[in-house]
Amino acid sequence: MQYQFLPNASLDDADIVILPIAYEESVCAKEGTKEAPLAILKASEQLEYYEEDLLWSPMKYLQVRVCEEISEYEKIASFVSTLPLKNKLLLSIGGEHSITPEITSQCLDKKSTIVFLDAHADLRASYQGSTKSHATPAHHLLEQGHKMIMIGIRSLFESEAERVMSDANIEYYSDKELQKSAVKEKMLQSLSNLVGDVYLSIDMDVFNPALVPGVGTPQPGGIDWYFAIDIIERLFFNKKIVVKGVDIVELVPESSQVSQVFAAKLIQKIISFWGKSQGFDTKEMCGSQMSIEYE
Numbered sequence: 001m002q003y004q005f006l007p008n009a010s011l012d013d014a015d016i017v018i019l020p021i022a023y024e025e026s027v028c029a030k031e032g033t034k035e036a037p038l039a040i041l042k043a044s045e046q047l048e049y050y051e052e053d054l055l056w057s058p059m060k061y062l063q064v065r066v067c068e069e070i071s072e073y074e075k076i077a078s079f080v081s082t083l084p085l086k087n088k089l090l091l092s093i094g095g096e097h098s099i100t101p102e103i104t105s106q107c108l109d110k111k112s113t114i115v116f117l118d119a120h121a122d123l124r125a126s127y128q129g130s131t132k133s134h135a136t137p138a139h140h141l142l143e144q145g146h147k148m149i150m151i152g153i154r155s156l157f158e159s160e161a162e163r164v165m166s167d168a169n170i171e172y173y174s175d176k177e178l179q180k181s182a183v184k185e186k187m188l189q190s191l192s193n194l195v196g197d198v199y200l201s202i203d204m205d206v207f208n209p210a211l212v213p214g215v216g217t218p219q220p221g222g223i224d225w226y227f228a229i230d231i232i233e234r235l236f237f238n239k240k241i242v243v244k245g246v247d248i249v250e251l252v253p254e255s256s257q258v259s260q261v262f263a264a265k266l267i268q269k270i271i272s273f274w275g276k277s278q279g280f281d282t283k284e285m286c287g288s289q290m291s292i293e294y295e
């Protein structure tokens with residue numbers, strides 16, 4: 001697999017390490033998230049190399065590698081543990097949301113912050129008999145000792161609702177509250193104030209389902225494209241944090257392709273903002289795009 005049809009750099013040379021994780025076990029409403037990594041990478045071929053928000057072509061400066069796809073849950077942590085990630089951005093494409101704690105267990109120290117975009121709180125300890133269900137990742141991330149900033153939540157189990165209000169390690173922004181510009185600004189300011197290691201987890205059902213219909217468990221309401229760009233901008237231009245990894249999960253490819261193009265472009269924005277925040281635009285042009293012909 002390739003990102004934007006670019007040649008894969010070696011693991012050592014890559015600045016961006018993309019990890020496709022086609023894990024799907026705890027099926028809910030709609031199946032197919034195991035097809036998402038390939039569909040999103042295919043959709044990335046439709047994007048321009050030029051990134052219109054930061055006015056540069058990130059892949060002229062950045063080298064990318066898409067790793068071999070992983071489909072077994074048990075192999076996620078062991079594979080991530082082998083990756084040389086210093087000064088690189090790890091970008092995982094799921095798969096179910098349950099992959100997130102497996103990734104963070106290897107790439108993140110305790111007491112980091114997880115920025116968690118999701119329609120659901122995902123705070124169950126187990127769901128339908130499984131501790132690795134897509135309804136459980138937030139529970140496991142808290143168990144790992146991280147703080148969480150939960151954004152866009154609009155569907156909770158009763159005990160989850162109690163927990164988001166009472167757990168000191170959760171900073172909670174419901175989707176409805178975020179409709180108020182003062183609350184949105186408070187949330188963005190909170191991202192600007194973060195320090196230390198940060199991990200960004202984006203469940204694609206955080207978006208309004210009219211924009212991203214291809215998700216397993218859609219919910220009315222939800223954030224839009226520019227809201228997500230605001231979050232990415234605040235996070236990556238915060239000089240006091242290190243973003244140790246990002247994941248994009250729970251997409252279910254659909255025939256209009258709108259959902260997978262949305263996810264692919266979100267990945268492009270993340271790469272662009274990360275690259276510029278790391279000063280790659282001032283470095284030598286030896287990115288993946290330099291070795292191909294394009295028009």
Ligand SMILES: [Mn+2]
Pocket residue numbers: 097118119120122134203250
């Ligand atoms: Mn989720």
